[in-house]
Structure formats: structure tokens, C-alpha cells
Amino acid sequence: xxxxxxxxxxxxxxxxxxxxxxxxxxxxxxxxxxxxxxxxxxxxxxxxxxxxxxxxxxxxxxxxxxxxxxxxxxxxxxxxxxxxxxxxxxxxxxxxxxxxxxxx
Numbered sequence: 471x472x473x474x475x476x477x478x479x480x481x482x483x484x485x486x487x488x489x490x491x492x493x494x495x496x497x498x499x500x501x502x503x504x505x506x507x508x509x510x511x512x513x514x515x516x517x518x519x520x521x522x523x524x525x526x527x528x529x530x531x532x533x534x535x536x537x538x539x540x541x542x543x544x545x546x547x548x549x550x551x552x553x554x555x556x557x558x559x560x561x562x563x564x565x566x567x568x569x570x571x572x573x574x
Contacts, residue, residue: 473545475507476537476570478518478529500526506573508545516572518565528569531562536570545574 480502487496502518518528539554551574555567 471508471510471512471544471546473506473540473543474509475505476532476540476573477505477507478502478532479505480526480529502526502529502569504532504569504573506540506545506570512545514545514573516569518569528563528566531566532570535562536566540570540574548574 480500482498483501484498485496487494489495500519504516504518506514518532519526535558536555539558540551543551545551548571552567552571555570559567
């Protein structure tokens with residue numbers, strides 16, 4: 471089994487305006503779904519983004535810097551893939567690495 475594709479679908483999530491004591495919350499945030507596909511038709515998914523930083527900030531990192539490290543690899547070899555992803559941590563946010571790791 472080998473990884474054939476890594477893709478991200480971005481969604482805009484509208485959160486109703488709320489008040490917490492003296493602070494305000496709500497608005498919109500971007501949430502992404504990372505999908506990793508294999509040649510056997512198995513697909514793993516994970517979420518990308520957080521309340522403090524939208525997925526749009528991380529999607530570019532995942533697609534440009536992490537996708538090449540995953541394509542063609544055995545998705546069950548998670549430890550070796552994680553080591554290669556972690557070596558890229560100076561160029562990408564750890565949340566990007568985590569999203570790929572969870573999808574695997």
C-alpha cells in the first residue's frame with residue numbers, strides 16, 4: 471500500500487458572536503480537512519486549523535513542504551514518516567505536522 475495523494479479542503483466556519491465577561495468571541499475561521507489517499511482506496515482524514523489560527527495559514531505549508539515527504543510512502547510506516555516530517559519543523563508549524571500524522 472502506498473500514499474497516492476494528500477489534499478486539503480478548506481471550509482469557512484461562521485461562529486455566532488458571543489460575550490464572555492468582558493471579552494467578545496465569534497466571527498469566522500477557516501477549518502481544513504486533510505485527506506490522505508492510498509492506492510488501495512483507503513482514505514485517512516484529520517482537521518487542520520484552530521480557533522486562533524485558520525487552516526488557510528497552514529494549508530500552504532502542508533501542500534508545498536509536507537506532501538512531497540508523504541507521497542509514495544507506506545502509510546503504515548508512521549514512525550519513519552513522522553521522523554521525516556519532524557525534520558521539516560523549522561519550515562512548518564507543528565500543527566501542520568500533526569494534521570498529516572493524524573490523517574495517516
